[in-house]
Amino acid sequence: MTTDPPTCILVIAKAPEPGRVKTRLCPPLTPQQAAELAEAALRDTLEAVAASPARRRVLVLAGEPGEWLPEGFEVVRQFGDGLDDRLANAFDTDDGPCLLIGMDTPQVTPELMAPALAVDAWRGVDAWFGPALDGGFWALGLARPRPDLIRGVPMSRSDTGRIQRRRLIAAGLSVRDLPPLTDVDTVSDVADVVALTGSGAFAREVDRIGVLK
Incomplete structure (x- = not known):
């Protein structure tokens, strides 16, 4: 029996450039501060992925990689007309089991992702x-690429997650759930997430900027 990691981890992200990321934090943050917070969130996310067992680690990126990118990641370009299309296209970068996560949950840890990354993660699971x-989703794993199950799902709504999960079930897939997490979209989300990130880059950047003061 093989013990090699079966899962490719996909991280879908935007390069942390002012005016392009975390715009809902402005105001009270400036576009520069929002970008610095986004970079910190991305650093924590990539660190968690780097510490997790994976067959491949792929950053699906809009923009250019920077010094924040650790070793061990492949970089592919994001493409598509909307977020649903970009997420669907991300799964086409690999033909095996994949777990896709975003950059909005810097409190993610290897332990939180572990059930979907275990050697037997896909035994009887699709x-x-x-x-x-907030009603969306922070992680989506598929045993094999099914872009058709993502395209057309309305994004950034309070029912996005419910619609996406319902579509998986309607397609006859066996679905298991990971723990719910808070996306960092607004300043009100920051305190909840900082409480879980410990001494990570996101918590340090929140303290440096003084977001919660």
Whole structure:
């Protein structure tokens, strides 16, 4: 029996450039501060992925990679007309089991992702689903690429996660859930996430900027 990691981890992200990321934090943050916070969130996310067992680690990026990118990641370009299309296209970068996560949950840890990354993660399982507390989702895993199950799902709505999960079930997939997490979209989300990130880059950057003061 093989003990090699079966899963490719996909991280879908935007390069942390002012005016392009975390715009809902402005105001009270400036575009520069929002970008610095986004970079810190991305650093924590990539660190968690780097510490997790994976067959491949792929950053699906809009923009250019920077010094924040650790070793061990392949970089592919994001493409598509909308977020649903970009997520669907991300799964086409690999033909095996994949777990896709974003950069909005810097509190993610290897332990939180572990059930979907275990050697037996796909035994009798077709999909993993990580709900977000705002109604979206922070993780989506598929045993094989099924872009058709993502395209057309309305994004950035309070029912996005419910619609996405329902579509997986309607397609006959066996779905297991990961723990729910909070996306960092607004300043009100920051305190909840900082409480879980410990001494990570996101918590340090929040303290440096003085977001919660």
